[in-house]
Amino acid sequence: MTQSAIQRAPRAKGDLHTETQVVSMGPSHPATHGTVKIILEIDGEEIVEMDVQIGYLHRGFEKECESGTWYQAIPYTDRLNYNSAILANLAFCMSVEKLLGCEIPRRGQWVRTLGSELSRMGDHLTRLGAACLELGAMTPFLYGIEARELCWDLQEMLCGARVTSNYIRIGGIQRDVTPGFLERLHASLLRIESLLVDFDKVVTSNRIFVDRFRNTGMLPLEKLLSFGVTGPMLRAAGVPLDLRKAEPYLVYDEIDFDVPVGTTGDNYDRFLVCQEELVQSIRIMRACVPVLEKTVGESVNVSDPRVRWPAKERVFGRMEELIQQFKGVTEGIKVPVGEAYAAVESPNGELGFYVVSDGTGKPYKVRCRPPSFANVAPMREMLIGGMLADIVPTFDMINMIGGECDR
């Protein structure tokens, strides 16, 4: 009888000799919905060292903003986060309004709140759905995308665009909600709720899913704070920080909603926090409906033509309004000299804008404080010592949006 090849092979004495190897992941990797390059040093399947390289989607957002008028910066903010464009519009406009010192009419604030939550839902649905997809589960992704489609259809009704909304204006909004919007909202929210139930049934207690998410991507709380991590990642670690409650803006202090928190701060907690935030967003949107029904016809924009020029139908009929609109478009609004910082709670955390005005019609400096940037920075610390397979769920829950991270 001859010996098999395995029996004839020399036996390893003691531990098998292994060498670490360097693997490059990305910048375009099928399991990461973000353009990022990760250089990994792995020992078997364990991560020994990693370097996260961002910047692949850098397109000079700040430089572009400095070259146009204040209004011309708004479409650029759309492209920061393709999932929640309205929130980026809002944060930018709020910082400019702070410098201008203008107060938005009540109805405008309620519409802005509704738009914000619509954006947040779209973002969270993408994050949760894509997380499942990247772990190999197609069905929950389709549930998430169907629900996101409903959000985007609503957004299209609001402003004519499904993705890049360009909806919020300095001093108000592009236009009031269209007729039939609130009825459509009611029907869509019911459908989204039932999709969330289906989604929950398929994923949340699925053994394969839980095993991949539980106890991965954790970081001690003091490290998270040191890195300036905000949003669902910080809430999952047990800190109930939500700018909608911490520093209420718009009408959030008049609406009843909860801030979900986790306990361990692992990827599974992050997932659960986002799931619950979807439920809370629906609750907030429902609270907006009766107010919007009661205040039909009220103004949504500030009446000062130097800030928000008159609506088109008046511009085409009257000389004075035509001049106001012409001056506003060509020269841009004059923002007083000074600096201001305003922030909103975006789906990823604190999204802030620091703007500096020199009194001309153009911004002197527009700085976007991107939550993705601060949240991706600690990824190295989260994953060293973990397994190669932990990268995808952790990256999914960080939800890096390249457009916002790289600007």
Place this chain on the structure above:
Amino acid sequence: MAAADELVSRVKSLLGSDVLDSHTHVGDATILVPVDRAREVLQRLRDDPGLAFNLLVDLTAVDYLGREPRFEVVYHLASLDLAPPAGEPCRMRHRLRVKTGVTEKRCEADSVCALWAAANWFEREVFDLYGIVFRGHPDLRRILLYDEFQGHPLRKDYPKERRQPLVGPRN
């Protein structure tokens, strides 16, 4: 508005002559500190139990071309109340903007990476886009642009239209 004024007077009494200037325009408390004292000042703001600025929210720079000092490094700090009453959400106690002037000749500032880990990437970004060097930074290299990129695009004297070799020709 009153809260910002009160915060500035508290910060002034802690820091004394390190505060060169301050204002509370549109409700944002802002102080200006000398560049060689900035790191020390930020550490005191972080460690003072009453102020307790535990979050470095943002770190950026502004180029005031034609003014001296030319650059300003801007730190946005926040103090988060980590022990809210049971069942209540956290509140932001206060926010403060700390600015420090950096000259073109001596284009450097002290790194605050040891105070807040968030500064690591933010300082790399300011280095990348403005060319300000952060002394003591553990890993100061470009972050958004590639290593071969020449110049610092957010400087006001960098022309927006300038093309660089690796970017490729205009369509």
